[in-house]
Amino acid sequence: MRRRKQPVDAYLDAVVRDRRPPRFPAADDEARAMLAAAALKAGQPGADSPDPRFVEKLESRLRKAMEAPGAADAGAVRLSRRRLLGGAAAAAAAAVGVGVGVDRLVGDHGDTTVSTGSTAELVPSHGHWVDVAAVADVVVGRPLRFSAGAMEGYLVNHGDHLQAVSAICTHMPCTLNYNDTHELLDCPCHDAWFGLDGVPVGSSYPYALRPLPTMRTRVVDGRVHVLTA
Amino acid sequence: MEHSPSVSPDLRVVGDPAGWEEVYREHVGPVYRYVYARTGNRADSEDLTAQAFLRALPRLRLHASVGEIRSYLMTTARSVLAEHWTLRYGADVGLLGEEVASPEPEPERQDSDSGVRRAARVLAALPDHYRRILELRFLRGYSVKEAAGEMGITVTNAKVLQHRALRRAALEKLW
Numbered sequence: 001m002r003r004r005k006q007p008v009d010a011y012l013d014a015v016v017r018d019r020r021p022p023r024f025p026a027a028d029d030e031a032r033a034m035l036a037a038a039a040l041k042a043g044q045p046g047a048d049s050p051d052p053r054f055v056e057k058l059e060s061r062l063r064k065a066m067e068a069p070g071a072a073d074a075g076a077v078r079l080s081r082r083r084l085l086g087g088a089a090a091a092a093a094a095a096v097g098v099g100v101g102v103d104r105l106v107g108d109h110g111d112t113t114v115s116t117g118s119t120a121e122l123v124p125s126h127g128h129w130v131d132v133a134a135v136a137d138v139v140v141g142r143p144l145r146f147s148a149g150a151m152e153g154y155l156v157n158h159g160d161h162l163q164a165v166s167a168i169c170t171h172m173p174c175t176l177n178y179n180d181t182h183e184l185l186d187c188p189c190h191d192a193w194f195g196l197d198g199v200p201v202g203s204s205y206p207y208a209l210r211p212l213p214t215m216r217t218r219v220v221d222g223r224v225h226v227l228t229a
Numbered sequence: 230m231e232h233s234p235s236v237s238p239d240l241r242v243v244g245d246p247a248g249w250e251e252v253y254r255e256h257v258g259p260v261y262r263y264v265y266a267r268t269g270n271r272a273d274s275e276d277l278t279a280q281a282f283l284r285a286l287p288r289l290r291l292h293a294s295v296g297e298i299r300s301y302l303m304t305t306a307r308s309v310l311a312e313h314w315t316l317r318y319g320a321d322v323g324l325l326g327e328e329v330a331s332p333e334p335e336p337e338r339q340d341s342d343s344g345v346r347r348a349a350r351v352l353a354a355l356p357d358h359y360r361r362i363l364e365l366r367f368l369r370g371y372s373v374k375e376a377a378g379e380m381g382i383t384v385t386n387a388k389v390l391q392h393r394a395l396r397r398a399a400l401e402k403l404w
Contacts, residue, residue, distance in 0.1 A: 012391070013373075015269035016366055026318040033395035034318070036351075038269030040367040040398065043348020048265035054275050055257055059250065062282055066249055181276045182316045201316070 008034065015041050023183055122151070122166070122213045124229035133224045138162060143178050143185075143196055149228035151215055154178065154185065156196045164215040164226050165198040171209055185212070249286050252298055257282070259299075260306050266344050267310050277313055281306040351401045359394035366391060 007024035014021035015037050026034060042048040130148040133155055138144050143154040145167060152167040152175060167176050167185070174189035184201060185194040192203035198212030216227040260281055265274040285305035289298060314320040348368065352360045358380075365376040377387035 008392075009373075009388070012366070012395075016370055016372070018270050020270055020272035023317045026320055028320075029396065031314070031318055031320040032399040033392060034269075035267060036395045036399040036401075037367060039266050039344075040348045040351065040363055041269040042262070042266035042344030043346075043352075044368050044370070045345055048262045048274075048344040050257060050261040050275070050278070051271070055254075058257070058275075058279050058282065059253060061279065062249070062253060062286060065283055066286060181273065182313070184316070 006030075012037055018047065120211070120213045122215050123227065124150075127216075127227045127229055129218065129225040130228050131220075131223050132164075132226050135162075135219055135222050135224055138224060141183065142180075145178075146226065148226045151226060151228045153215060153226065154196075155217070155224060155226075158197070162217055162219070162224060163197065164217045164224075165194075165196070166212045166215070168212075169194075169209075170200070170212060171203070171205070176212075249289065252289065252302075253282060253286070256299065256302050260302055262344055263303060263306055264310060266347070268313070273313065277306070277309050281309045284309065351398050354401050355394065355397060358390060359397055362387060362390045363394050363398060 007022060008026065008030045011021040011024075011026075011034050015034075018041075128149075132146040132148050133144055138155045138157045140157045140159050143156045146153055146155055146164075151164075153164050154167050154176075156163045156165060165185075168174070169176055169187040169189065169192055171187065171192055172189055174187050176185040176187055176194065178184075179186045179193070182193070183196060185196065187193070187203075190203070190205075192205070192209055193201050194209075194212050195201050198214060200209040200211060203209055218225050218227075257278065261274055261278045264277045264281070265271075268274050268277065281302065285302050289301065352363060355363070361380060362376055365371040365379055366373070371379065373387050373391065374384055376391075377384045380387065382390070
């Protein structure tokens with residue numbers, strides 16, 4: 001049966017076990033079935049009641065947000081659907097290790113995913129290699145933040161290759177946070193999101209942001225080195 | 230913002246420090262249940278509920294009726310959900326429009342039994358073997374293998390049956 005290894009099955013198993021399901025590009029009929037499964041799961045008595053500890057924690061988070069002077073409004077996000085889907089699909093493909101470089105993949109789609117073509121690479125003219133992490137610590141789905149000389153970045157394990165992307169938003173120089181719900185790098189200053197490959201997937205700006213620059217990496221004796229200034 | 234017929238004429242000041250806490254405590258359950266019925270798991274429901282309140286509450290510095298506040302919170306939860314389905318699954322926005330996003334969420338129906346009632350209504354409309362597999366899986370937490378054993382069918386057949394049953398359930402008015 002062709003269905004056996006479908007990611008939709010992993011989604012359904014996650015719902016049954018009340019775990020966070022994996023990310024994958026779902027066809028419309030799959031998405032409908034997934035929504036039906038979620039609605040049925042909510043019919044399990046007690047399943048859809050919030051945990052009191054969560055309710056309490058969120059209240060203190062909200063208090064901080066509400067009491068901060070000039071509490072910024074995180075809303076008003078506009079998403080370009082085409083860029084969003086391009087980015088999400090590329091990131092998902094990279095995450096399952098299809099064995100195609102991300103730049104290549106994006107290029108093959110050939111459209112609006114990246115406005116400026118492929119991602120720029122930062123190669124300092126008098127650079128040196130800096131040891132930033134053990135390879136074993138860079139796991140799929142959990143980008144590792146590093147600082148190396150002038151470079152601030154995230155090491156990303158794409159399954160079939162490692163990548164070092166800048167941690168600095170290409171709009172204003174704010175440091176991006178990793179958002180594990182959506183597996184994206186989020187800008188805390190304004191609304192801008194980047195895929196783990198550095199491709200911008202959405203923002204509140206009417207124009208496309210530049211992709212995050214990448215840095216050269218090498219692996220020596222189980223350690224990851226980044227070429228920095 | 231549309232007024233539902235049940236809008237209360239009571240006004241309250243949300244900018245008042247005590248005001249948002251009251252709004253939060255009153256609505257966190259309904260918002261969470263609304264989100265849970267469209268994600269089916271706790272981790273995502275907690276994240277998306279948090280996003281909805283973090284996004285909506287700072288904007289509620291208005292004299293607003295209870296109905297308007299509910300409606301605004303639910304609308305925000307709905308757009309957070311639509312973003313989630315798009316970012317996580319590349320789900321078609323049109324699909325979400327029909328089935329998650331479009332019908333005005335009815336906060337007064339998001340009471341603590343709403344999920345149970347809706348699931349029961351959908352299951353009641355299904356043929357026996359479809360209802361059975363979905364009950365075992367999603368209400369009783371059986372693995373595919375366990376459900377197959379219980380029903381006396383092969384694992385492969387249980388999987389196929391589950392997919393067919395879900396496709397059929399999706400035709401019911403779940404949302």
